Amino acid sequence: MKKFSFIFTAILFLILPALVAPSCDSNRGNIIPYVKVDLYLLLYADLADMGIGSAKVISNAGHQGIVLYREADLEFYAYDRTCTRFPDHDVAVVEDTSFFGVFECPQCGSTFLLMNGAEPNSGPARYPLVEYFTSIQGDVLHVYN
Numbered sequence: 001m002k003k004f005s006f007i008f009t010a011i012l013f014l015i016l017p018a019l020v021a022p023s024c025d026s027n028r029g030n031i032i033p034y035v036k037v038d039l040y041l042l043l044y045a046d047l048a049d050m051g052i053g054s055a056k057v058i059s060n061a062g063h064q065g066i067v068l069y070r071e072a073d074l075e076f077y078a079y080d081r082t083c084t085r086f087p088d089h090d091v092a093v094v095e096d097t098s099f100f101g102v103f104e105c106p107q108c109g110s111t112f113l114l115m116n117g118a119e120p121n122s123g124p125a126r127y128p129l130v131e132y133f134t135s136i137q138g139d140v141l142h143v144y145n
């Protein structure tokens with residue numbers, strides 16, 4: 001009886017949580033390698049081509065590049081392009097040409113909806129794209145972390 005009780009306890013406290021808990025290898029959430037981001041972009045020059053609701057990719061920033069999303073005239077959001085399913089794959093999401101405001105991981109097919117905080121829209125990723133801070137001073141957009 002004592003032996004049975006020990007086995008039952010072991011299953012309950014050791015084995016079961018390991019089966020139920022998500023593996024840290026399968027989804028590391030918003031943990032991507034840290035890269036200093038400190039960009040200054042001119043609203044009426046660098047971003048003049050961005051209409052409200054549009055997105056723009058800045059390739060040489062962040063871990064895998066940054067996607068900017070313009071929600072309103074003076075409201076921008078900036079996300080790292082690294083897919084959050086397996087950040088160590090170093091795969092950048094790309095614009096889905098058939099769905100407006102959607103970026104997709106070319107490896108796992110996860111899609112992220114920019115107008116919804118870059119939350120996963122479909123596919124295996126469970127965490128949104130990593131977001132950077134944005135602020136506007138005069139006619140300059142600052143993107144930083």
Ligand code: FES
Pocket residue numbers: 083084085086087089090091105107108109110
């Ligand atoms: S990056 Fe490998 S799963 Fe999306």
